[in-house]
């Protein structure tokens with residue numbers, strides 16, 4: 398069984414390198430040294446978490462409880478812990494300082510079991526119980542182990558790399574070839590539990606993960622749409638018949654149904670069931686299937702009028718949910734079905750999926766079918782688009798009706814193509830960028846940030862490349878919200894998967910996890926940015942960027958890719 402000591406040594410080594418390759422190498426050797434039983438645990442812990450992305454992995458321990466746990470573990474006063482904390486700003490360091498144990502026999506499984514128990518402790522007296530559990534394991538740990546246990550508990554491990562590194566390392570460790578990473582990525586789009594994926598590939602090899610399918614309660618990644626820059630370019634993509642569906646600007650939802658048990662997941666795989674009791678109710682009454690997984694979009698909607706995305710975002714809340722069910726009424730528009738009564742529909746062509754959806758959804762005012770038209774005539778598609786715009790919609794999604802029009806989890810391919818109002822009017826483009834750093838604010842922005850260093854994703858090289866510096870478009874509320882977020886996500890050194898020129902080094906780096914939508918006027922060449930840069934070439938940069946909105950619904954792999962930027966040139 399793997400000792401915690403080995404994992405902690407790995408953390409330290411990874412913290413001391415910013416070489417992408419070296420990190421994958423370190424992870425590979427670590428995975429290789431483990432029994433299959435431990436690989437699952439290790440896959441979570443190297444990412445600083447205790448379970449799959451779609452489960453609530455929040456342990457319910459914030460600073461206050463953590464301080465009490467450290468004090469109890471080492472028999473010192475809370476004031477002493479608070480003092481060290483205010484000096485170092487890191488409770489991991491505080492745990493390190495007060496621990497004197499040299500003989501830890503903890504295994505990675507002990508840590509996982511303990512943290513899981515902390516997570517699952519709820520109800521009356523749970524705070525005290527959580528403190529006791531944490532104090533107990535801190536007391537058993539060595540100083541270095543205590544430091545990292547503390548960081549994982551607070552969700553602050555932040556080694557600056559994501560699942561992508563783990564997938565590469567799993568490919569190397571258990572198939573011996575980095576090229577197989579693509580199969581792991583594909584499987585991870587279907588089985589979004591990295592622990593399960595790791596365990597399967599380590600125990601049964603590549604063949605086992607290719608067999609992953611839809612499972613109720615485990616969301617698959619959403620299929621996405623590509624874009625074209627001219628309507629005429631659709632001709633090549635859809636030489637024969639196609640379906641054009643209304644495109645709504647709301648939040649993507651994946652609805653999992655087993656009889657009366659309904660779960661709703663967001664595009665980022667968060668379980669958002671509790672935010673939408675009204676949708677849950679409508680699904681219970683109007684989906685006529687024992688078991689199903691549906692795909693759709695929820696939008697803010699009142700008296701047959703579509704309300705804004707911003708309005709819908711008010712439904713993102715833990716408290717006063719019922720009050721907001723009335724304040725911000727919504728409608729769920731469903732457009733796909735990917736599982737039905739025991740059978741995966743991923744490999745069923747779209748026209749049959751649509752028929753199955755129509756057969757099992759009883760339309761009513763809360764849950765509806767997305768409207769569409771099917772035609773081979775682009776004039777008809779154009780008129781449908783115009784009607785959508787008149788109705789106040791964002792645009793259309795054109796979908797292939799061919800025999801191979803399968804549901805492709807996590808893919809942005811030519812089977813779905815979006816055409817939006819902005820493209821038609823030839824206005825400026827919007828980009829989904831990841832924040833990788835910030836420059837401090839001056840004058841009116843003293844104490845806040847001045848601008849954000851933002852990057853696009855280079856999928857091929859598996860790295861972020863800087864693209865622009867965004868300093869305008871923020872409301873006062875945005876400034877405050879983002880500054881608070883930046884404070885939480887600050888990291889000490891450059892993330893290993895970020896490429897940045899020395900001219901652009903920010904005042905502080907940010908763990909690459911926050912996505913924003915930015916409007917820009919022009920993409921130009923730049924010696925200062927690394928987007929799309931090869932050796933001595935220049936990179937691309939976005940000129941006159943303007944912040945539009947936060948995209949909490951998007952994750953680090955959902956950002957605009959360098960391939961998409963090139964397509965716009």
Ligand SMILES: Nc1ncnc2c1ncn2[C@@H]1O[C@H](COP(=O)(O)OP(=O)(O)OP(=O)(O)O)[C@@H](O)[C@H]1O
Nearest residue numbers: 621622642643644645646648649694732767794815
């Ligand atoms: N009929 C529909 N079919 C598929 N997706 C739809 C439909 N209506 C609305 N959508 C939404 O549009 C999104 C597809 O566009 P895209 O793949 O570009 O995602 P996106 O980056 O969020 O889009 P954008 O930023 O352009 O709104 C889906 O994720 C879904 O949320």
